[in-house]
Amino acid sequence: MEILKQKTALIINIGDELLAGHTLNTNACWMSSELRKIGVYVTKHLVIADEEEAIVSVLDQLDNSVNYIFITGGLGPTDDDKTKAIITEYFGGELVFSEEVFADLILFFKKRSKIPSESNREQAFIPNNAERIMNYKGTASGMIFSKDNKKYYVMPGIPYEMKSMMKESILPALAKNASPTEFCYEVNVFGLPESYIADQIKKNFPKELTQVKIAYYPSLEGITIRLNSCVEENTKDLQLKISHLLGKAVFSHSGESLESIFVNLCIAKKLTVSCAESCTGGRMADMITSVPGSSQILNESYITYSNEAKQRLLGVPESILQAYGAVSEETVTAMLKGLFNKTNADLCIAASGIAGPGGGTVDKPVGLVYIGVKYYHKIIIQKIVYDRGRKNNKEYAARAALNIARLLISE
């Protein structure tokens, strides 16, 4: 199955902070995803040091077949930012002071009731052999160099500024010269193991898998099954079949997050939602309120971390806490009832567990969480065990809770 790739690109991120592991390279990921949407395929990411030798060597060794090169990093106002000078010289130009850029800089600071610093003045020096890319979100201009039928886009490493340049200038221009030749569909699943899904699909769709490429991406957010081929109909058809096979475990077909699906489902059903969180410590409410429009469904939510708070705010009986402990089916059931009495919400969600790293026992290990969901007269209590460190445990429990709630309200 050969896929024709019309336009290809390479991403070079320059920065000692990336190689030192101080900063996560979110730029390469975002740029790749946006470029692919308009039919530009990224074939390689390269991260190199903020040093002349490294920059020149990588430019010297570029793959000839690539159409576009995207370079980020090292354009800031401080002395460790060397990219502009090195690349300008590499392409045979020099940096010249631009009155126009300086005027833009002054305006930029004025709008923010500030004045440019001495370091910022440096940013008005721009190459005389490149096209300028306007930076509406920051002080460093972007640059476009052209050589041997290749275009080199040089941008700041600050994600917010790079994204603005890509969205406002670069992507719209590139979209005119490229078009997708591959059709990519996906199925987003929560709560089933990767190997189970893969085995089921292999068993059920051997013929389809000769025509469509499949890949599985497990993460805290669930498993994403990606399908692609150059025949749109085949790809869509297999998406539908897999979706049917996996049933309710499928929460989306577009990469939309579980929380977004959940919140929008609640909005559509005109439900009110409230949470009583112990071990998740606010992450459930945080997840719900990260979705625009969530104020339509969530009025109030509680973090009852201590036993005393569970009693006072939710009316969990002391006898239950003493007999079964805070991490138990009984306590979570009582939390749910108390939450409903307090809020009258259509959908009540509660969780109590051991986030770790301390507090685990043989009977109740770190990662054990009881999740409760009440939807009108229906109540579900589910036990999960997931231990990948405190932060991940909270994240997974919150996500599992929203998923259980999603399943219950869509029954």
Place this chain on the structure above:
Amino acid sequence: MEILKQKTALIINIGDELLAGHTLNTNACWMSSELRKIGVYVTKHLVIADEEEAIVSVLDQLDNSVNYIFITGGLGPTDDDKTKAIITEYFGGELVFSEEVFADLILFFKKRSKIPSESNREQAFIPNNAERIMNYKGTASGMIFSKDNKKYYVMPGIPYEMKSMMKESILPALAKNASPTEFCYEVNVFGLPESYIADQIKKNFPKELTQVKIAYYPSLEGITIRLNSCVEENTKDLQLKISHLLGKAVFSHSGESLESIFVNLCIAKKLTVSCAESCTGGRMADMITSVPGSSQILNESYITYSNEAKQRLLGVPESILQAYGAVSEETVTAMLKGLFNKTNADLCIAASGIAGPGGGTVDKPVGLVYIGVKYYHKIIIQKIVYDRGRKNNKEYAARAALNIARLLISE
């Protein structure tokens, strides 16, 4: 200033999902950071496709001076995982079924009350030309190939499994052969702009900056100033001077997160903390409870998203909401008072703002947040405007609130 780099490494992450921008490459960042701690310097990251041609071509073109090559990705149980076969062949070996590995696999699944699937059985085939790296967290074994004085470490792409192999097997072994020759110190700052900090440091320490390399890393979590040189005393000395210069804006010298510093400060001072969150929607409590030991300071916390909830739960007078709106100094002050009445917490934190994308006006734009902190008799209300999208806005506001609280309790 020449820094002697004893051992160098290159990281190759294999995966179409990385090039497509579907998955963020957290592996390269984490590995780089861990390797540097033991004196192994990563000089390049490469991300390539899950294709024979790409893998072979990158192995053919490796920089001769590199000591170690770390390769992740493509070892999973599904058909899109090709790395093992390609690399084994590249180094002239072949895959053979291992009874020992298969027994380990069966045990791994048994412990989880599961049985291996057909796909998993494939994972008992291992190269006859590599050393095996045990995988205690998953089903794919790691491999170590050796050639031309270089070592190639091949691991799964799942971060949790890769990290376990690195921590349990690879890093301890490498640490014996390497030692740091560079001294890296840092200063973590919140609430000051990068250019202001850079100008101040340049003006005050021109001499020191000829001896110590400095770099600035701005992010949502604040600005990290990194210092390094090959003379430990010089580096430490400048760290101290910068720290003194920037005063209370400095929250850490070790990269410890603001929330961790804040929570541990509260624990040390034996304070109880509670939040009343509107626009941050639980992110403050989530941040606090992400720190181990936070149950010592946080008993309960509230998300009062609707006006009605602000009135009923916190006693915010309707007249204030009508006269000034929910996003106002007056409302946040009333939220603080109500929160204190309800919880009696030593430290009360409240926030109300416009998270966006909708809901902004000319007078009250998206990103406007009022933050209130009450510490015994002291009350501070601060206004911030920060708009980089709903999620970032929530994150920044929650972080700014914890910082204001930190400053107030350490006065």
